[in-house]
Amino acid sequence: xxxxxxxxxxxxxxxxxxxxxxxxxxxxxxxxxxxxxxxxxxxxxxxxxxxxxxxxxxxxxxxxxxxxxxxxxxxxxxxxxxxxxxxxxxxxxxxxxxxxxxxxxxxxxxxxxxxxxxxxxxxxxxxxxxxxxxxxxxxxxxxxxxxxxxxxxxxxxxxxxxxxxxxxxxxxxxxxxxxxxxxxxxxxxxxxxxxxxxxxxxxxxxxxxxxxxxxxxxxxxxxxxxxxxxxxxxxxxxxxxxxxxxxxxxxxxxxxxxxxxxxxxxxxxxxxxxxxxxxxxxxxxxxxxxxxxxxxxxxxxxxxxxxxxxxxxxxxxxxxxxxxxxxxxxxxxxxxxxxxxxxxxxxx
Amino acid sequence: xxxxxxxxxxxxxxxxxxxxxxxxxxxxxxxxxxxxxxxxxxxxxxxxxxxxxxxxxxxxxxxxxxxxxxxxxxxxxxxxxxxxxxxxxxxxxxxxxxxxxxxxxxxxxxxxxxxxxxxxxxxxxxxxxxxxxxxxxxxxxxxxxxxxxxxxxxxxxxxxxxxxxxxxxxxxxxxxxxxxxxxxxxxxxxxxxxxxxxxxxxxxxxxxxxxxxxxxxxxxxxxxxxxxxxxxxxxxxxxxxxxxxxxxxxxxxxxxxxxxxxxxxxxxxxxxxxxxxxxxxxxxxxxxxxxxxxxxxxxxxxxxxxxxxxxx
Numbered sequence: 001x002x003x004x005x006x007x008x009x010x011x012x013x014x015x016x017x018x019x020x021x022x023x024x025x026x027x028x029x030x031x032x033x034x035x036x037x038x039x040x041x042x043x044x045x046x047x048x049x050x051x052x053x054x055x056x057x058x059x060x061x062x063x064x065x066x067x068x069x070x071x072x073x074x075x076x077x078x079x080x081x082x083x084x085x086x087x088x089x090x091x092x093x094x095x096x097x098x099x100x101x102x103x104x105x106x107x108x109x110x111x112x113x114x115x116x117x118x119x120x121x122x123x124x125x126x127x128x129x130x131x132x133x134x135x136x137x138x139x140x141x142x143x144x145x146x147x148x149x150x151x152x153x154x155x156x157x158x159x160x161x162x163x164x165x166x167x168x169x170x171x172x173x174x175x176x177x178x179x180x181x182x183x184x185x186x187x188x189x190x191x192x193x194x195x196x197x198x199x200x201x202x203x204x205x206x207x208x209x210x211x212x213x214x215x216x217x218x219x220x221x222x223x224x225x226x227x228x229x230x231x232x233x234x235x236x237x238x239x240x241x242x243x244x245x246x247x248x249x250x251x252x253x254x255x256x257x258x259x260x261x262x263x264x265x266x267x268x269x270x271x272x273x274x275x276x277x278x279x280x281x282x283x284x285x286x287x288x289x290x291x292x293x294x295x296x297x298x299x300x301x302x303x304x305x306x307x308x309x310x311x312x313x314x315x316x317x318x319x320x321x322x323x324x325x326x327x328x329x330x331x332x333x334x335x336x337x338x339x340x341x342x343x344x345x346x347x348x
Numbered sequence: 349x350x351x352x353x354x355x356x357x358x359x360x361x362x363x364x365x366x367x368x369x370x371x372x373x374x375x376x377x378x379x380x381x382x383x384x385x386x387x388x389x390x391x392x393x394x395x396x397x398x399x400x401x402x403x404x405x406x407x408x409x410x411x412x413x414x415x416x417x418x419x420x421x422x423x424x425x426x427x428x429x430x431x432x433x434x435x436x437x438x439x440x441x442x443x444x445x446x447x448x449x450x451x452x453x454x455x456x457x458x459x460x461x462x463x464x465x466x467x468x469x470x471x472x473x474x475x476x477x478x479x480x481x482x483x484x485x486x487x488x489x490x491x492x493x494x495x496x497x498x499x500x501x502x503x504x505x506x507x508x509x510x511x512x513x514x515x516x517x518x519x520x521x522x523x524x525x526x527x528x529x530x531x532x533x534x535x536x537x538x539x540x541x542x543x544x545x546x547x548x549x550x551x552x553x554x555x556x557x558x559x560x561x562x563x564x565x566x567x568x569x570x571x572x573x574x575x576x577x578x579x580x581x582x583x584x585x586x587x588x589x590x591x592x593x594x595x596x597x598x599x600x601x602x603x604x605x606x607x608x609x610x611x612x613x614x615x616x617x618x619x620x621x622x623x624x625x626x627x628x629x630x631x632x633x634x635x636x637x638x639x640x641x642x643x644x645x646x647x648x649x650x651x652x653x654x655x656x657x658x659x660x
Contacts, residue, residue, distance in 0.1 A: 062563050082566040089567045095560035099582045109568035112578075160568060 011074050013038045013164050013196040014059055019068035021054055028054040030220030031068070036164070036198060038073075041190050043207035044200045046217030047243065052200045055217075056166050059198060060089050073163055083112075088162035092169045094153040096141035102128070102152050103137030109160035127155040130189075147178045154189075164196045171206065183210055204244045208232060216240050233268075236345045241266035248272075248314050250341065257310075258286050259338035264346065269303065271340035272316035274326075275333040285335040290314070292332050306332050399641075402634035411628055421631040425639070430619070434639055437616035440531065441599035444538040448546035448595045449588055451539065456547050456587075457580075460554035475544045483541070487608050490537045494528035494609070501527070524611060534610045538599050545598065546591035553587020554580070585656040589648075596647065600640040616640065 012035035021029040029051045036042045044052035057063040058070060061082035070077050077085055088109070096105050103124045104111075110120035121137075128136060131151035141149060150170060157165060167186075171179045187210050190197045201207050207214045208228040215225045216239075224236045235241035238249050248267040250258070255265040273285070281287045290306035293313070301317040304326060308314075316334055326332065368375045403417045424430060459471040478486065493499045504513045517523040517530065524530030557580060565575040603617030614622070616636055623633035651657070 060563075060567060062566075082563065083569050083571055087567075089564070091560045091564060093558065093560055095558065095564035097561060097564075097579060108565070108570075108578075112565075112568060112570040112574050156568065 011038070012036060012071065013040070013073060014198065015069075015071040016055070016058075017069045017071075019055070019058060019065045019070060021051075021058060021063055022066050027220045029058065029065075032220075032222055034215060034222060034225065036196055038196055039194045041187065041197045041199065041210055041212045043211035043214045044198065044217060045202070045204060045207040045214050045244070047202055050217035051220040052202075052215075052217045053168060056089075056168055056198060056200045059164065060087055060166055061085050086163040087166055088157035088160060088164075089166040089168060090150075090153045090157050090170045092172060094141075094149045096149055096152055096156075098141055100141075101137060102133070102139045102141060102144070105141065105152055106137075106156045106159055108156060113160070123159055124155075127159040128152075130158070131155045131185075146173055147182070150174065150182065154186075158189075158193070162195070164198060165190075167197060167199045169200055169202070171201075171203075179206075186210065208244070214244075216244060218243070234342050235266050238264070238266070238344065238346070241342075241344065246315065249344075250312075254312055255341055255343070257312075258336055258341060259284075260341035261343055263343035265341040265343050267314070267336065267341050269315045269317035270301070271337070272314060272318075273335040274304070274316065274318045275335050281335055282337070284339065285337045288312075288314070288334045288336065290332050290334055292326060292328055292330050295326055295328055302326070304332065306334060398630075399634050399638055401631050402638055404631045406629050406631055413630060421635050422638075424632055425635055430636075433614050433616055433619050433636075436613060437600055438643060440535060440538070440615065441596045443535045444542065444599045445546075445592045445595045447535065447539045448543050449550075449592065452543055452547040452550055452591065453584075453588075456550035456554055460551050460557075461559075475547050478540075479544055484604070486541065487537060487605055490533075490540065491528050491608055494526070494533045494536070496526040496528070498528070528609060529611055531611065534606060537605050537609050538595075538602070541605070542595040542598050545594035546588075549590035549594070550584060550587040553584045553590070557583045585651075585654075589651045589656045592647070592651075593644065597640060597644055600643065 014034070014036040016032050016034045019029055019032045020027070028049075032051070032055060034055075044055060046052045054063060058065055059072070061077065061080060061084075065078060072085060072087060096102075097108065100108065103121060106127050107115075107120040107124040110123060115123075125134075125137060128134060128151075131154050133148060133151050133155070136144070136148070136152075141152065144152065150173075153170070170186075171182050174182060183206060186197070186199075199207070199210065208231075211228055213225060214228050214231045215222045216231060217223070218239050224231055224240045231240065231244055235244060235247065241247035241249055246269060248269065250265045250267060252262045252264055256262040273282075275281070275287065288306075288308050290308045292304055292306050294303075294305040296303045297320060298317075300320060302320045304316045304318060306314055306316065314334065314336075368378075401413070402421055403419070405414050405416070405418050405421050406412070407414050425434065455471070455475075459468055463471055495501070501510075501513065504510055513527075516532065517526065522530065522532050524532075527533040527536070561579055561583070562575055565579045566572070570578065601617050603615070603621045606615045606618055616639060620633045620636045623629045623636065
């Protein structure tokens, strides 16, 4: 939403400067700088152990940095315990209190702030209505489905009006259909509330579809930050190219052979076109004759792995209907436009 | 068709195991038969036969049991001398339980939340080890510690707490000539003896509280004290209640510690012991034995009312 604001100019909702967090010899977070804007949906994407969850816990205050600074809306929060921070968390396992009713769970934050019974019950009802759980106040968390628990956790975190909402893989335990539904709902909620959401996930599809900006984590560092299109279209490293979607990674020489600058480059499978026999090459495209090594059907697309006589192995994703007479071992003609190759900063 | 796995060797045993796998109710029945026979007939049966005697009475002159149902024996429990015994015993058991909970909770909490695997092993060993030595040795050991010239008095003197100890012993009820013949001493010894039975269930309950619940409470603005009162304690309560059942009932039934450490006033266990032994008054002994059962039933009802088992 606010992705067009220069991060350097606005007061960041969350700012990390050189943040380090080690666990013994393990560098969980190894020098992270970032700023998350007010009202931004910010995704932290990375494989497990990449430091994304530790970063979220550093914002929440469950962890303290070993070095560096953390600010929330301009206020230094190092050393500040979780209960003195204006951020709230939706936990991966939801962390609903099993001995309290759904209504009391949602109202817990108000209760510790000394809000009276009648008022907090009223607000809990409203919060539950917001997440479409009207009338569930007196249930126990154990009586709810996974999706409903997720909504209760969301209502409980939002009722105390945090300045930043932290979500730790909140959709991980839900099945696909429910997950897609919740993605839309979360996005809608974030838009209406105008709140910063910091969303940790290892699911690149989730990050791309929901976030205003994505930070890709690897080995305790952020390797790339940017809007989803940018991260997907112009991955800066081999890791980003491979983790966010899939990509062919070409060496400088291979890129040059396809008419692109002599730099390590990435090439998305869907940017490779399949040519029917006898068709002329489109302008600006290099035509490669190759042998099909493998074909796999994936519903909307068919993935074709092909090897050129020169030894270059490429994966192409073509619309499933288009790939008629394709079989393993057969010949294929591929067309690659040189501007589809994205130069990367490093091949690593 | 060739068999995919080698044909199992047929036999009676295999037929039997096939049968048990197919009909697991039969298996459950076989597994439960010995304990059911033992618990149901030998243990509970004899207990009820004994308790049933409480509706009989004793012929004061002949000293024989009159097998005619009456409530007179049960009413005897409310005679001042007998009622004193009940009040005294229940108060001691309550004090012991409270003290065990207060001392045990921090230990259980440390072991459940902070101890690493090695520290946890050491913790289990330290809690269990006193259970390996003889009960009588421990009581006599405590008798020496509590005696007027014993270690506790000596340390109190060295720390300049001698007068405080004297003042405590001068108090009515809890005091006495020395710690080793006072209710204070008795409560201390009981607390020592039953502490493991309190710590272990509390530890088990605390271990089942996920860390994320404690983090969530803090995240929602609860201070550590608030988190403890509203989240940790309610969730650990089933464990505390389980521990309290042990410490409470063990104290209610014990008659050896009061004999060695206590004052000349009887507690319930001693009363039952003398009534069924020297006095031969089985009906009154049975009536006394009903009391711990009723007290525990009351305790559990109250615990359930306060929501101690809501988290189960």
